[in-house]
Amino acid sequence: MPENFRAEKYLLITTLAHIKTSYRMMDMKKLIIVLVVAILVGFGIRQYLNRSNQIAVSPSPTETPTPTETATPSATPEEANSIVAPDMQKPGSTVTVDAVMLAKAGYVVVTSDSNGKPSSGIGHSKLLPAGMSQKVTVTVSPALVKNKYYWAVLRVDNGDSVYKASDDLAAKNSKGDAVVVRFLASNATPSPSVSATPGASASPSSSATVTPTPSTATNTKNVSIVDFAFAPSNLTVKKGDKIVFTNNDSVTHTVTADGGAWDSGNLANGKSYTLDTTKLAVGTYAYHCTLHPSMKGTLVVQ
């Protein structure tokens, strides 16, 4: 009986000691976990703050940065990665990107749009050298469909000079975001072009060379109403320019100045409203759709 008791006592003591050490180990583990979580949360907040200034685009899963990449402050000239595409491109099988700046050789990839984010690729440029490239063309298949949104995305060549989506990952800017730009396929005239006949909207000649307009000339600009939005939603024109708003949505919209400077009235699908800025004072005009108050735009008359 006493021997039994002694054995039990011994067992109890060793068990307690064991619990104590394992408790300490648990403590260490907990501490490490808490530290890791704290670092991750801190990093997440920083990323979020950085991102909120940018287009809200989360990089696709293949582009998830590894911790080592993100930990090192960007010593590489990632700032050099940038892309400029016009707001609008004509429907068809060619996309022209105005300018591309690359830190390393890479590609412009055009993708379709899925819920406001880049989706599957439909074409890519030839290999572009590091540095600036202008008027980069991308042949796409299937062709751009009118009034649909698309994305131009920068990707970096992995060294084999052959484009492959799985190898050539997204180029990042200095904030670690994928370098992307969204555009609309539209027959509307892109801003830097000339339209001599006011009111005419359909198929302007698609010559690559655009004759510069004398600053005194009267231009016609086009705004497409599509997907419950004005495209472009921000437009700057010269006083005297005409703006043709065309409703490409199936539902009725209006184009109404917040301050009452103009009101298109109801525009059914396919209907246009021409605003002559001759009658407007120079300034900034906010406008909206009276039927859908979340649809907003800004017009600057200079």
Ligand SMILES: [Cu+2]
């Ligand atoms: Cu509306």
